[in-house]
Amino acid sequence: MQPAPADLLLPVVAAWYGITRREHGVLELALEGLPAQQIARRLSLSLHTVNDHFKAVYRKTRVTCREELISGLCR
Known part of the structure; x- marks a missing residue:
C-alpha cells in the first residue's frame, strides 16, 4: 500500500x-507550489481574496x- 496522492485526497478533505x-x-x-x-x-x-480563502481553510482545518x-495533504 502507498499513501494517496494529494490530488486524490483534496476532494475528500474538501x-x-x-x-x-x-x-x-x-x-x-x-499544492502545485504557486505563491498567493x-x-x-x-x-x-x-491577493486579499486569496489570502481570505487561505484563512478560511486554516480555520476550517485547524491549521495555522x-x-x-x-504537509497534512502530502504525507
Whole structure:
C-alpha cells in the first residue's frame, strides 16, 4: 500500500471540512507550489481574496499556516 496522492485526497478533505469550490481551487494551485500572487492572477482574484480563502481553510482545518496545511495533504 502507498499513501494517496494529494490530488486524490483534496476532494475528500474538501468535502469533510466544508471547503467551498473557490477555496478548493485556491488549494489546488497551492499544492502545485504557486505563491498567493500567482494564484490570484490565475483565478482572477485579488491577493486579499486569496489570502481570505487561505484563512478560511486554516480555520476550517485547524491549521495555522500554508506549510502545515500542505504537509497534512502530502504525507
